[in-house]
Amino acid sequence: MMIKVTELLEANPKPTDQDITDALTTSGPSPHLCRCGSYAAILEGAHRAARLMAQGTTQ
Amino acid sequence: MTASRAGSGSSTVYDISVHGARLTGVSRRGFMAAGGALAAVFVMGGRSAIAQAPAIAGSAKSGSAATVQGWIDIRADNTVLLHTGKCDFGQSTIYTAYRQIVAEELCVPLEAMTEVISGDTDRTPDGGGTFGLLRYGQNLRKVAALMREAALELAARRLAVPRADLNVRDGVIAGGGKAISYGDLLKGESLQLVIPLAGDLTMPMGLRVDANPPLKPVKDYAIVGRPVLNPSIPPKVTGQTVWVGDVTLPGMLHARTIHPATLGSVLIAPGKLDGKQFPGAQLVRIGNLLAVVSPDEWEAVQAAQAVAAGCEWSKWEGLPGSGNLADYLRAAGTKTATPAREGRANKGDASRIKTVREHHASYVMPYQKHAPISPMVSLADYRADGSVWLHTHSQNPQHLRRMIALMLGSDEDKVVVRTYPGAGHYGRSNGGSAGSEDEAVLLSRKLGRPVRVQWMRADDMQWSTQSSPMIADIRIAIDDAGKIAAYEASHVGPGMQDDRLLGAMLAGLPVIPAPSADTSYGFQSTVLSNADTWVYGAVPAVRETAQGCPHPGQDSAAPAIGLRSHSMRTPIQFQQNCPREMAISEAAMLAGKDPLQFRLDHVSDPRFVAILERLRAEAGWESRPSPSPQARNRGNEPVKGQGVSIMLRDNGYWACAAQVSVVPASGEVKVERMTIVADVGIVINPLQLRRQIQAGSLMGVSQALHEELTFDKGAVTATDWSNYPILTMAQMPELKVVITDNHSAGNYGQGSESANALASPAIAAAVMDATGRPIRAIPLTPDHVRKAMA
Incomplete structure (x- = not known):
């Protein structure tokens, strides 16, 4: 999932919820699955990564 | 002093x-x-x-x-x-x-x-x-x-x-x-x-x-x-964590186990290992435990697949097939000697109270898998001095150590278990074993080298334990005022845990006793508890009973193994609360009452009153009876509905509302919004609690919409993610979590369970609200929902 979101953010630095969901569900041969049900946290994490990358920081 | x-x-x-x-x-x-x-x-x-x-x-x-x-x-x-x-x-x-x-x-x-x-x-x-x-x-x-x-x-x-x-x-x-x-x-x-x-x-x-x-x-x-x-x-x-799959030891061999063709087969003849094609591989047999080992993991995988294709296993048909699960449980509950248990909240003479309006229905909860994203992997190092070092991601290393020592006939102090992060278990290994640990130990003892056993996806689906199924027959008598006069529920299902080590059983070595009514290991009991705490204190007459029974296949003679269970998130309470809450929503519909208000009318604890009132506001709840005025059970246009569920677990008070849309003709259900209100007393960490509730709720939506372990007469037929699908990110509903930090409770409640269990009954009630047709089993797959529309 981290690799897929990195790929997404390199092409699309300001993704919408839908962009992130599509990247993790339909863009590959099969969906990226999370058994813990952490999709909400993953969505927030992808947006946070986008913000930090835009600022050029990792903290 | x-x-x-x-x-x-x-x-x-x-x-x-x-x-x-x-x-x-x-x-x-x-x-x-x-x-x-x-x-x-x-x-x-x-x-x-x-x-x-x-x-x-x-x-x-x-x-x-x-x-x-x-x-x-x-x-x-x-x-x-x-x-x-x-x-x-x-x-x-x-x-x-x-x-x-x-x-x-x-x-x-x-x-x-x-x-x-x-x-x-x-x-x-x-x-x-x-x-x-x-x-x-x-x-x-x-x-x-x-x-x-x-x-x-x-x-x-x-x-x-x-x-x-x-x-x-x-x-x-x-x-x-x-x-x-x-x-x-x-x-x-x-x-x-x-x-x-x-x-x-x-x-x-x-x-x-x-x-x-x-x-x-x-x-x-x-x-x-x-x-x-x-x-x-x-x-x-940042990739610094050492996961269980990362652990290696010098001289280590990779193993793939070749498991029996059915849950009851014995090995008649192993397949041949082609030494020319797989020069580094070795075939190992310990009773019915068969494995291929190699210093090269990919060679072990390929050689094991080749050997498996040539294995001859005995025929065994000791399972009823998942389509006949409800009939199996009903019959097994009748003929078993396992004593029934009465509910702790039972009062009045519920069976004698009859009214003009009564709700009678039967509900079915299927087997579900814990289904960790990664199959089991363990590494064992059996040493010349008789000690064994076991690297695993068991949740209960101490009980695993006891069971490994029993299998080996050695002292517990000879067994050291080291644990590492791994895929989530959702309860599966809290009795000690999640799968491959004992196989790794036996192979290492036999070969005198460290052995790493990684199960393939199909091994995990076929041979790991699963969440128990259950059926419930429920009768709710409604009085002239539209209130519940009597509630009767009879729950039938197998016990919660069977922690016997699979590899030890296949090898014919000692294991802890099979589940029974009189076991001294409490979790292994076949006596079914009334695990769903009764919350409708205003109901005058209540009779709940729980009847344990064997799992399918476990009545076959040894060495047949059959289906085994293990606690999974909100164990047993989920299987009993879901039918209860589905039935309460149906009773509210029969009484012509708003299902949320109907619950308020019957709960007695002020903490439930508070969270149900809060849920009504937070969820945008429409206060009206089900079905919805727009309800339809025909057509290709989606129709919307709402449903509610509540639960009391470990001093945690929970209420949940689901808003769904259903296409009646296709049976397709989309969960649009989940709202959860939780009063778990003193909140230790609101951020982590919110995450637990969000994730639990999504796992619950997955269980509600997708998850059923299918099996035929001999074996599990749900062997991968295509025939045991789970929720994808695109299917994630809008989630609203409301936590009431209740210091007056004086106590910490738990937050890692309950949220998953609330989803199924709320979603089922929402589909009933949208279509007017009751839902009495999960999962709500298009096929099941279409049948319910008829």
């Missing part, structure tokens, strides 16, 4: 009573320049055993299977070590909540809690699986309070200030114009606080601290309640 001088010089023997615990040890302050600690150690047998504890015990190291030691050390450098036999599986409880609880009671900064060691049998005390984390939290709270009180007693002596005049803040004890830090107090000391424990680690209630120290008033909390981040995440993101 006595402190006595002994010997000469500055050596002092302490023996001080601290609120039922005993502070002992020898002070050699003059002789030791650095180091020193106060360690909590434990004595079994409760308060009466405390007097027999030796005044000066050995080191506070753990590792002996016979004693329970450890948990908290306060060290001379002002840091605190927490060592627990509990394992953390991503919930972060141990790294956030436990540290917060201990820091709060010790009155030290959270940052002083520098080190956590979890779940290694040579370094931590028995933890007893993940169950009872709540009670464990209460235990930790008491242990930390006892440690604080012991330090205050010591400080009173050292500073010559009355104990009553001393206070502790940020790790510094002060009073009477003097002050000393925990660290300075303990420099050169080797002290232990002996704390009495009562209870039984292997039983559901586990161990409890048998002492009652004064606890810090909740109003003074500064650390509990903070949204502390999970420190175990950054090393995972």
Whole structure:
């Protein structure tokens, strides 16, 4: 999932919820699955990564 | 309280009573320049055993299977070590909540809690699986309070200030114009606080601290309640974490097990291993346990597949097929000798109360899989001296150690289990084993080299344990005023756990007793409990019964194994609460009442009244009876509905609303919004609790929409993610989580369960609201929903 979101953010630095969901569900041969049900946290994490990358920081 | 001088010089023997615990040890302050600690150690047998504890015990190291030691050390450098036999599986409880609880009671900064060691049998005390984390939290709270009180007693002596005049803040004890830090107090000391424990680690209630120290008033909390981040995440993101799959040993072989063709087959003849094609591979057979090993993992995978294709297994058809599961359970519940249990809330003569309007229905809960994203992987190193080191991600390494020792016929002390992070288990390994550990041990013993066994996806789906199925027959009598006059429910299903080691059974080696009605290992009982706490206190007559029965295939003669169960998130309560809440929603429809108001009319606890009122506001709930005025059970246009469910679990009060859209013609259900209101008492960490609730709810949506373990007459037929689908990110509904931080409860509730269980009955009720057709089984796959529309 981290690799897929990195790929997404390199092409699309300001993704919408839908962009992130599509990247993790339909863009590959099969969906990226999370058994813990952490999709909400993953969505927030992808947006946070986008913000930090835009600022050029990792903290 | 006595402190006595002994010997000469500055050596002092302490023996001080601290609120039922005993502070002992020898002070050699003059002789030791650095180091020193106060360690909590434990004595079994409760308060009466405390007097027999030796005044000066050995080191506070753990590792002996016979004693329970450890948990908290306060060290001379002002840091605190927490060592627990509990394992953390991503919930972060141990790294956030436990540290917060201990820091709060010790009155030290959270940052002083520098080190956590979890779940290694040579370094931590028995933890007893993940169950009872709540009670464990209460235990930790008491242990930390006892440690604080012991330090205050010591400080009173050292500073010559009355104990009553001393206070502790940020790790510094002060009073009477003097002050000393925990660290300075303990420099050169080797002290232990002996704390009495009562209870039984292997039983559901586990161990409890048998002492009652004064606890810090909740109003003074500064650390509990903070949204502390999970420190175990950054090393995972940056690739520094050593996962169980990363562990290697010199000379290690990779193994793939070749499991029987059905859940009851025995090996007639193994397939041939082609030495030319797979020159590094070796075929190993121990009874019906068959495996291919190789130094090269890919060769082991390919060779195992080739050998498996040529294996001859006996025919076995001991299963009813998943399509006949309800009939199987109904018959098995009738003919079994397992005693039934009456519900604790039963009252009145429910069976004699008949009314004009009655709801009668049967409900079916299927087998579901824990389905961790990664299959099991374990690495075992059986050494020439008869010791075995086992690297795994079991949640209960101590019970695993006992079962491995039983299998090998060796002492527990010969078995060391080291645990690592791995894929989530959702309860599956809290009885010790999640799958491949014992196979790795047996192969390593046979080959004299470390062996790493990784199950393939199909092995995991076929041979791991699963969440128990259940059926319920429910009758609800409605009186003339539209209120419940009587509630009757009969639940039938197999027990919660079967922790027998699979590899040991295949190899014909000793295992713990099979599930039975009279087992001494409480979790392995086939007696079914009424696990769903009754919450509708205003109902005048209630009769709930629970009837245990064997799992399909387990009535076959050995060595047939059959389907085995293991607790999964909100175990047994989910299987009983879901039918109850589906039936309550149907009864509300029969009574012509709003299902949320109908629940308010029948609950008696004010905490439920508060969260249901809150849910009505937060969810945008339409106060009206079901079905919806727009309800339809035909057509290709989506139709919308709403449903509600509630649960009481471990002092946690939960209410959930689901809003869905359904296409009646296709049976397709889309969950649009989930709203959860939780009152779990004092919230230790609101950030982690919110994450638990969000994730639990999504797992629940997955269970509601997709999950059913299918099987034929001999074997599981759901063998991968295509025939056991789980929720994708695109199917995630809007999630709204409302947490009411209820300090008046005086207690921490648990947050890792319940949320998943609330989803199914709320979604089923929402589909009923949208279509007017009741839903009485999960999952709500298009096929099942289409049939319900007919």
